[in-house]
Amino acid sequence: MTDTAADLPQHARERLQGLRDTSRRGGIFTSDFSVNEFLMVSEAGFEPLGLVVGSCIYHTGIQYAGWAKNQEMAVLSQAMYEARELAMTRMEQEAQSLSADGVVGVRLEVKRMEWDRDILEFLAIGTAIAHSKGHPGFKGPEGKPFTSDLSGQDLWMLLQSGYRPLALVMGSCVYHVAHQGMFQSLGNVGRNVEMPLFTQAMYDARELAMERMQKEAQEAGAEGVVAVQLHEGSHNWQPHVIEFFAIGTAVKPIEDAAVIPERLIPQIVIPVND
């Protein structure tokens, strides 16, 4: 696969070219914005360039865990992380070749393949946007486009609160939960008791996923992480193997006084129709 924007195939470049140049005949933007989202992205001072996408089909390695042991499945953790990272990087390449400032509304999906339980597809898709007046202060780390799973409305809101998005940050931990021994299970029959091995496994896996996400944000130079979601799932693995996945948008205060929005005092409203 390609490593830089310049290495993108001809057809991808043509598609992206057509998107960027709206003055040209046939030059349009594409996006999966809703009407509200489109309006709010414009209100925030940005314009959509085009849908950008990256995918990665990944064969996960093999790892065995001790039957009665709580432990991280490091091979699987790494696989889940690396494959997502690859899909994201490919999406970023497309955004870069559009000279985008960022990508919003990023969805990161994992799908399993019917024919092989070790093969997973990772998909990253979002809408590349650019500042309408070409303001340079919105790029992400290392001058690359920022990435975020926030919607257009949330982007506007984030800028209003004095922060700008840097990068979609994530942490993954695939964990094997110990099986309870026969004697331990029999000893507890009919009792109301905590099962500490299981409790600890959940705690540890969650802690590792959160810690990794936080570390990634730290490395991106973020002050904080918003809209964090904690997912857990088993991607067709053996029983007792689960993934904890933390994902959120790393943010940083806006430095440039020229683009700091006017202080917005939120007014608390109560929808009366729900």
Next chain:
Amino acid sequence: MSLFGPPGGRPQDDAASAARQAAWDEALTRGTVPAFVKQRLAETMSGKRPWVTTASPAGLLAQRSHGIRPLGLVSGNCWFQFGYSWTRGHYEGWHTALDRLRLEAGLMGANAVVDVTLSVRRMPGTENEGHMDYGVVGTAVRLDGLPESTNPAIATVSALEFARLLESGIVPVGLAIGAHYDWFVATGYQAANAASFWNQEIAPLSSFLTRVRRQALQELRDDGVRLGSGVLAHTQHTELYRVEPDENNPYVRFLARYIALGTAVLHDSRSLRPFGVRPVMNVRDSRLLAATDTTKEVL
């Protein structure tokens, strides 16, 4: 990177893994968390690591307007076997998990934990073994002007709704839980109700289900009384099953369970502040939802 073998960047060291397990074991037994968790919480609190929040960017506005500052994600869980009592199991499981969440929040000096979500988890393949995990996750926050707290308030509402309650003079203080589970043995049920051709109430079942609901709501109330002066219950769920006779049970049996969860609040109805109503357009596509809207996640 090698696919088959310990990955380079993060060696899977058996000794380190065992040490981690021992640390969890020791800490949870003593009712605390391991040193590496304490360190992460302390560094997050002091700004050495980025703060973390489950709130959408709108929640960050509350930081400016209401001085609600996010600290970090805090969590707790308890995998509980309810050998003799589902009711007690639900009560103890949730409360242990909440105590652990409160502990983490206390270590960060948080004044409150908002946006707390609850979920249960069963191990695939052991769904009928009578044990499950009770898990809670939320965002620890500091309120400007208040000193650090060791006993933070827990609320299922978001930071924005927390602010809305505070503005109206209502203080969210905790989470109230009412859960009840019971069996009903239908002796004589068949004869009385099964073969009729006319409309009639199945009175024994009505009264059974009503009793289960009332007891759960009584528990919700009792829990609420311990915490505050009211409960905003937003998650309620009932299940009723029919179980056919078997060799140990000659009669048809019915199993009912009911759970109600809500945010306990402190308020004085005489001092509620009125507010004007003004029509607005919502620019969000989705409604602002309560933390636990899908009831299947908490049973």
